[in-house]
Amino acid sequence: MEIAIANDDTLQLKKILQLQNKSINCGITTYTYTVNAAYGNGIITSYYFDGLLITIINAKFKKDFLFTSDHNLSSLELSVLIEGEKIIRFSDFKNDLILEKNESCLLYNNNEDSKAFFYRDKPINEIKISMYDSFIQKHQMQALLSNDKALGLKKTETFTQQLTSNMEKIVTEILLNSQKGLLKRLFLESKTLELLHLQLAIRTKKASNSNENILKKIYKVEAILQTNLHEQISIQQLARKVLLNQNVLKNEFKKLFDETIFNYAKKLRMEKAKNLLTHTQRPIYEVADMVGYKNPTHFTAAFKKNEKKTPKEFRKNYMHNSKS
DSSP: OEEEETTSOEEOHHHHEEEEEEEEETTEEEEEEEEOTTTEEEEEEEEEETTEEEEEEEEEESSOEEEEEOOSOOEEEEEEEEESEEEEEETTOSSOEEEETTEEEEEEEOSOOEEEEEOTTOOEEEEEEEEEHHHHHHTTOGGGGSSOTTTOOOTTOEEEEEOOHHHHHHHHHHHHOOOOHHHHHHHHHHHHHHHHHHHHHHHHHHHHOSOHHHHHHHHHHHHHHHHTTTSOOOHHHHHHHHTOOHHHHHHHHHHHHSSOHHHHHHHHHHHHHHHHHHHOOOOHHHHHHHTTOSSHHHHHHHHHHHHSSOHHHHHHHHHHHHHO
């Protein structure tokens, strides 16, 4: 692999990335690089084992960069862009693929030269997962590369989508994980499979949904729910916001997320509540208000039904376990 500035001045990778550490533990080879200050700043970490390569990029470059990869290995590639913008270019693709913030992309790279373009002065936070033949065979995923209408990925096909809340949760877990050795290995493999499952499940549902416009509106509803947990928004209000019939909204949402809108929003609220209870010292009534419960008693009852503990007991139990 080499890096070339967008004006075609070629530079070797080692001039831009400085290797800080290389280690091998329980079969995982870990590389940690820092970006040379002359070209930007940031850290790039990669983990490799059993045909699985996971690269975490957290960097910002001073110039537009075109990363060129010319390896001769075919791979199934899943890119998750948490921050920034990235352009992916393959020789067989008619058009460039633009990946934006909070989007993921699944594609099959069949020994083709690939290029990734990053803009200068734009922070890049990305998890790129490359699954090579041994990993694909291990998990019997050859069907992904077949002509199967539901799952098969054609050579020149890509699938890009907005990150769902479940995908964002997994990404956060990967970024925050500090395990080592065998636990790290098992963790990374399981999270890769979880992400791939979610990506493919939505891809399959997308293929069966003839109305792309409706699908976009359903994702917009999910985004509204995520960013407005402090409000109790009715289905009627949601339908008005995205200009959809209420029954269509309810049916399509359930079809896509396997949850009713009410249950999905409740799960989001409970997850946020648990995060606030464990990582802040906010009073229970404030936590209740922040997740859409104006009555703290109603919040406590809902939380206990969901977690089998009151919010106070949940916080106390977490603090006790943290100390021990």
